[in-house]
Structures are given as structure tokens and as C-alpha cells.
Amino acid sequence: MSKISVVPYGPQHPVLPEPVHLDLVLQDEKIVSAIPSIGFIHRGLEKLVEKRDYKEMVFVAERICGICSFGHGMGYCEAVENVMKVEVPDRAKYLRTIFQEMSRLHSHTLWLGLAADAFGYESLFMQTWRIREKILDMLEMATGGRVIFSIVDVGGLRKDVPDEMLAEFAKRLKDLREDYNRITAAFLEDDAVKSRLCGVGVLTIEQANDLGCCGPFLRASGVRRDSRMTDYEAYAKLDFEPVVSHDGDSYARCVVRIKEIYQSIDLIEQAIAQIPAGDVCTPVKGMPDGEYLARVEQPRGEALYYVKGNGTKNLERFRVRTPTFANIPGLVEVLKGQDFADVGTLILTIDPCISCTER
Amino acid sequence: MKMSKSPWLLHYDASSCNGCDIEVLASTTPVYDVERFGVINTGNPKHADILVVTGGVNYQNKPVLEQLYAQMPDPKVVVAAGICACDGGVFKDCYNILGGIDKVIPVDVYAPGCAVRPECLIDAVVKAIAILDEKRARMKAENKA
Numbered sequence: 001m002s003k004i005s006v007v008p009y010g011p012q013h014p015v016l017p018e019p020v021h022l023d024l025v026l027q028d029e030k031i032v033s034a035i036p037s038i039g040f041i042h043r044g045l046e047k048l049v050e051k052r053d054y055k056e057m058v059f060v061a062e063r064i065c066g067i068c069s070f071g072h073g074m075g076y077c078e079a080v081e082n083v084m085k086v087e088v089p090d091r092a093k094y095l096r097t098i099f100q101e102m103s104r105l106h107s108h109t110l111w112l113g114l115a116a117d118a119f120g121y122e123s124l125f126m127q128t129w130r131i132r133e134k135i136l137d138m139l140e141m142a143t144g145g146r147v148i149f150s151i152v153d154v155g156g157l158r159k160d161v162p163d164e165m166l167a168e169f170a171k172r173l174k175d176l177r178e179d180y181n182r183i184t185a186a187f188l189e190d191d192a193v194k195s196r197l198c199g200v201g202v203l204t205i206e207q208a209n210d211l212g213c214c215g216p217f218l219r220a221s222g223v224r225r226d227s228r229m230t231d232y233e234a235y236a237k238l239d240f241e242p243v244v245s246h247d248g249d250s251y252a253r254c255v256v257r258i259k260e261i262y263q264s265i266d267l268i269e270q271a272i273a274q275i276p277a278g279d280v281c282t283p284v285k286g287m288p289d290g291e292y293l294a295r296v297e298q299p300r301g302e303a304l305y306y307v308k309g310n311g312t313k314n315l316e317r318f319r320v321r322t323p324t325f326a327n328i329p330g331l332v333e334v335l336k337g338q339d340f341a342d343v344g345t346l347i348l349t350i351d352p353c354i355s356c357t358e359r
Numbered sequence: 360m361k362m363s364k365s366p367w368l369l370h371y372d373a374s375s376c377n378g379c380d381i382e383v384l385a386s387t388t389p390v391y392d393v394e395r396f397g398v399i400n401t402g403n404p405k406h407a408d409i410l411v412v413t414g415g416v417n418y419q420n421k422p423v424l425e426q427l428y429a430q431m432p433d434p435k436v437v438v439a440a441g442i443c444a445c446d447g448g449v450f451k452d453c454y455n456i457l458g459g460i461d462k463v464i465p466v467d468v469y470a471p472g473c474a475v476r477p478e479c480l481i482d483a484v485v486k487a488i489a490i491l492d493e494k495r496a497r498m499k500a501e502n503k504a
């Protein structure tokens with residue numbers, strides 16, 4: 001029996017874009033267990049509700065995480081709108097859906113790049129991020145921001161997106177599909193890439209369910225669960241089927257995300273084709289009184305937003321449960337028995353977003 | 360401007376929201392592509408000349424940031440990327456935020472913005488290179504004396 005050693009991993013580490021710390025218990029090169037510790041990015045923004053009124057909190061909610069920024073703002077607004085019984089205009093619902101899917105698009109592309117970087121395929125990383133810039137260009141065109149848009153507001157959206165611009169988006173998305181075809185082939189067919197992903201870090205369907213995982217991590221293990229099916233915003237009117245894969249390994253997670261990229265493009269195209277004319281914002285009156293829990297499918301999985309108002313301009317409680325937090329137990333399970341050299345890639349395959357985990 | 364060598368960056372996320380981090384990464388990838396000038400994002404503090412920090416620093420990552428700064432060889436320059444790193448930004452009033460990295464380590468260049476735009480960040484790094492050269496010259500002179 002060889003000696004057990006403990007290797008600290010993070011918080012600052014070349015493959016980790018964000019600080020998370022793991023104590024890896026190793027026997028030779030194999031991982032026996034992993035003990036995560038978090039808190040390096042904890043800001044305590046939920047408590048800001050005491051200092052900012054419910055409208056200003058939209059900006060704070062958007063900064064829970066800069067990658068799925070739009071979704072966080074939207075989830076918060078949805079919760080407040082439900083408390084205040086505000087009916088969001090249809091056009092705003094569609095536009096929110098479009099923005100949310102674009103965020104998913106850029107987030108998954110970002111992930112593909114980071115994953116390529118983690119297994120040492122530098123040029124693929126660069127190519128993937130080149131495509132991502134095209135999505136950011138569209139977002140910047142519509143909102144003025146590249147990563148944080150501040151376009152969502154309680155009651156709808158802060159400003160409209162003209163139809164000509166939407167038509168332009170549809171055109172660009174068509175080109176984007178071509179670009180994706182080219183790079184995703186490298187992820188799905190390259191032998192070197194496959195050897196790093198296939199059969200590595202298997203999470204079974206039972207484990208995924210028991211540990212309460214979510215998002216592509218869960219769907220890659222064969223569970224058909226996607227909170228977009230709860231029909232918030234315009235999703236009820238769009239036609240889609242959750243992407244599921246059954247192997248549960250790193251490769252399956254990659255496949256799910258790649259298929260979701262195409263799904264997002266498809267959803268945006270459907271939404272652009274159906275979008276009705278009209279206002280994009282309902283004026284809100286009064287103060288939030290009551291509570292609500294909103295569910296939003298973020299690129300990394302299901303996020304929950306709990307809001308409780310007491311009739312004053314400041315909310316009493318704001319609580320967020322984010323997807324990466326739910327996926328960390330799954331990650332710890334996946335790491336067991338794997339090679340030390342695979343840790344970087346495995347951490348990335350859950351697509352960790354530490355800043356939303358810790359808020 | 361004299362650019363004596365291509366500086367290497369060390370990026371650390373000191374409780375940012377990620378918005379600025381992905382912009383730091385985006386500056387190194389095509390479209391902005393500072394890597395063509397040999398500006399490389401390294402993961403090792405001992406190889407780095409410029410420390411790019413995002414986020415407002417909290418109590419748990421304060422020692423990490425101090426250590427990273429101490430591990431970098433002289434001369435070194437610190438760039439605060441994003442308004443959070445400059446003074447705490449939207450999280451200024453949070454109970455766990457110290458409010459700006461200059462509370463912990465000396466900062467040479469401030470790049471505001473929420474999120475910081477790659478253009479602004481590249482500008483900040485160019486400024487940082489000038490400061491780096493200055494510091495290096497001063498060090499040389501001191502060593503001679």
C-alpha cells in the first residue's frame with residue numbers, strides 16, 4: 001500500500017480561471033477523495049437588499065455572475081414581478097428569451113474554449129473564443145454592453161430591440177452555424193481530445209439524481225430535466241426538447257453542451273420569427289409585498305431566486321441558489337479514483353462558476 | 360515608448376463577478392489578441408511582471424493576494440481591472456468586501472469600467488509597461504550605486 005498524500009489545488013492555479021480550493025487526497029497518482037473549500041469570492045450581495053431598493057437590486061442581481069449576467073437579472077425580475085403581480089408584455093418576454101439564449105450561446109462557447117485550454121489545445125481555445133466575439137458583437141449592438149447588459153428591468157426591458165436588428169441577428173446566426181460546425185468537429189472527432197474526455201469522470205444517473213446535480217452535468221448522465229420546460233418567459237411557445245446524453249463521462253458533457261449550442265441558435269431563430277410587436281415594459285406601481293421563488297435554467301443549470309418583500313422599498317430577503325453550488329457534490333464524486341492529471345479537465349467539465357456559487 | 364520585453368501577466372480573481380475576468384481573457388484571444396505582442400497570461404506568479412486583479416477583495420482571499428504579490432519578482436506592476444478592483448464598485452457596501460485592491464497591495468494603474476472593456480484593459484497594460492520600464496531603470500541605478 002503506497003503512502004497517502006494531500007495536494008492542495010488552488011485557489012490560484014494555472015487551469016483555474018476562478019479561485020476554488022480543493023484538498024486532493026492522493027494515493028500515488030490516483031485521487032482517493034477531494035475536499036472542496038469555497039469562500040474566496042464571497043461578497044455577501046444578498047444582504048445588499050437592506051441598502052438598495054428593489055429596483056436598484058436588479059443591477060446587483062446582474063452582477064451575481066458576469067457570464068450568465070442576463071439570466072440572473074431576469075430571474076430576479078421575474079420573482080419581483082410575480083410578487084407585484086406585474087404582467088410583462090409579450091414582446092419583452094420574447095426578447096428576454098432571445099437574450100437568455102444568446103447568453104447560453106456565449107457561455108457554452110466560453111466553456112468549450114476553456115476546456116480546450118485545460119487539455120492543452122491552445123489553438124482550439126483561440127478559435128472558439130474568436131467565434132464567441134461574434135456573439136458578443138450582437139449583444140453589444142443590442143444593449144451596449146459586452147458582458148453586463150443592464151437591459152432587463154422589473155416589468156420588462158429597459159429598451160426595445162428594433163426588428164431590423166433582429167433580422168440582422170438571424171442572418172448572422174446562420175453564419176455562426178457554419179463556424180460552429182468547423183470547431184465542434186475538433187471536439188467531437190479529434191482523437192487526442194477524445195482520449196482526454198472519453199470514459200473519464202463518469203457520473204451515473206443514480207449519483208446525479210442523489211446528489212442533486214443540475215444543468216448539462218445532470219443531462220449528460222441521462223436525466224431529462226431542464227427548467228426551461230416550466231414554461232417561463234416565451235419558452236412555452238417555442239419548440240424544443242432537452243438535450244440528453246447517457247454516458248455520463250466528460251465527453252458526454254461536451255456533447256450535451258455542443259448540442260445545446262445548436263439548440264440555442266434554433267430557439268433564437270424561432271423566437272425572432274414569432275416575436276410580436278408592442279411595448280417592452282409595463283410600468284410598475286407600489287412596493288413588493290409577498291414572496292416568490294423563480295426558477296431559471298442558466299447555462300450551468302437551474303438557478304433559484306427567492307424574493308420576500310414587506311411592502312417597503314427594500315426587500316426583506318433575497319436568496320439565490322446557483323447551479324454550480326448544486327454541482328460541487330457531483331464534482332467531488334466524479335474526482336474519486338481519477339488520475340491527478342485529469343483534475344483540471346474534470347473541474348472544468350462541470351463548467352464551474354465560482355462567483356455565482358459564493359455570491 | 361520603449362518596450363524592453365513582452366510582459367507576462369498574472370491574473371487573479373479577488374472576488375469579482377466574473378465579468379471582468381472573461382474580459383481579461385478575451386483580451387488575449389483573437390479580435391483583441393495581445394498575445395501577438397508576446398503578452399502572455401501565465402498562471403505562475405514567479406514568471407509574471409504585471410499582476411492584473413479583478414474584484415474588490417474579501418477577507419478570505421486577502422492573504423492569497425498578498426502572497427501572490429510577494430511571490431512576484433521585482434520589478435512588478437499591479438493593474439486594478441474593473442471598478443470593483445478600483446474601489447469596490449457595486450459591492451462596496453457588502454459586508455465581506457474590503458473595497459478595492461489598493462487596501463491590500465499597492466496599485467499602479469486603475470482601469471475602471473463594469474465590466475472593464477478590453478480596450479481599456481489593454482490601454483492599462485500599455486501604461487503598466489511604461490511604469491515597469493521606469494521601475495526597472497530605477498532598480499538598475501540603485502544597484503549600481
Ligand code: SF4
Pocket residue numbers: 063066148374375376377378379380413414440441442443444448449472473474475
Ligand atoms: S467591475 Fe463589474 S463586471 Fe467587473 S467584477 Fe465588478 S461587478 Fe463584475
